[in-house]
Amino acid sequence: MQHWIKSSVVASVLLTGCSLLQTEQAETAGQPASVPELKVPTGLEAPAKPAKYDIPDTNRADTAIDIRSPALVLGTASSSRVEEGDKLSRVWFDRSDYTGDLVPFLKQMLQTQFAEQGIELTSDEQGLNYTTGWIARSEEEGFWFWKSSQQQEQARYKISIEPRPHGRSASVTVTMLEHQYFTPAAKLSKTDTKRQEVALLNQIIDRIGKEEIIIARANKAKAPDVSLEPGMDAEGNPALVTPQPIDVTWSQLEALFTELNLDVTDI
Structure with missing residues (x-):
């Protein structure tokens, strides 16, 4: 029984120490890390420090931070x-x-x-x-x-x-x-x-x-209907015959050939 009590006490102390260590690490992680100042050798100029990505000081009472999403131009039109x-x-x-x-x-x-x-x-x-x-x-x-x-x-x-x-x-x-x-x-x-x-x-x-x-x-709505009928071309080969002009017919059939996985090898 005494060995069991001693083991329990040791385990509780170890767990408490781990939780304290994790809490200290979490608090330290939330604090901004201090970056050491860059030491410039003699005879050289210090690089410029752009303020574009500087985080504003939120502890100041006169600092107002806009938490809204930025205004974006939405190019929703196709053109x-x-x-x-x-x-x-x-x-x-x-x-x-x-x-x-x-x-x-x-x-x-x-x-x-x-x-x-x-x-x-x-x-x-x-x-x-x-x-x-x-x-x-x-x-x-x-x-x-x-x-x-x-x-x-x-x-x-x-x-x-x-x-x-x-x-x-x-x-x-x-x-x-x-x-x-x-x-x-x-x-x-x-x-x-x-x-x-x-x-x-x-x-x-x-x-x-x-x-x-x-x-x-x-x-x-103005797209013309294309009518096709089976027939023969001038050389006697099977063909689809239409009374519409070739440019009108082709404009309607080109998308159809793509959907049917047909490759056009000669126009």
Whole structure:
């Protein structure tokens, strides 16, 4: 019995020591590691210290940290793309079968977008720089019969279309020109301004994406039906005969051959 008690005491002491050691290691791991200062030899210059990845001091009372996800330009339209690292609220569009002439298409989409929302849109003589009217944001207060809408803020924006010289691609950039707020909570910081620019740009991209779907469905509905009948060619070989032109027939059959795992060896 005495041997069993002694063994139990020794085991408990060892377990307690392990738990204390693990706790100390966990507390130490949570603390920022101190990096020794780099010693530069005499006659050499110290390397630059970029502050891009510096962690802000959260212990300071005047340090405000934005924990929201970053504002991202969403290239949801099939003709749109975003350049990595772009600091502006900008998206690029490339000419496709859905857009046709790119710049006239973008102009029409901007006019349609803001006309549907009842927002004034004015342009310069070239039609490449647009200025919006006031875009307001309101919040509902109260409930039932006592519900009312309280305007929080309003802003005006500049929308610029910058086509490439070749005309096959163009960028659309949104910049906030003026902002007014009616409640202290609606005051914008530099980050909030960027978020609202990106939000308006994403609405434009989404509207263009919806228009592309409409055009794609219309084109599909206009696709001619191809009728094929078994027959013989001029040399007496079995063939499929159609009254449609060869380019129309081929445009419909090319996808079918791929689905059937048929390789075209001669056209």
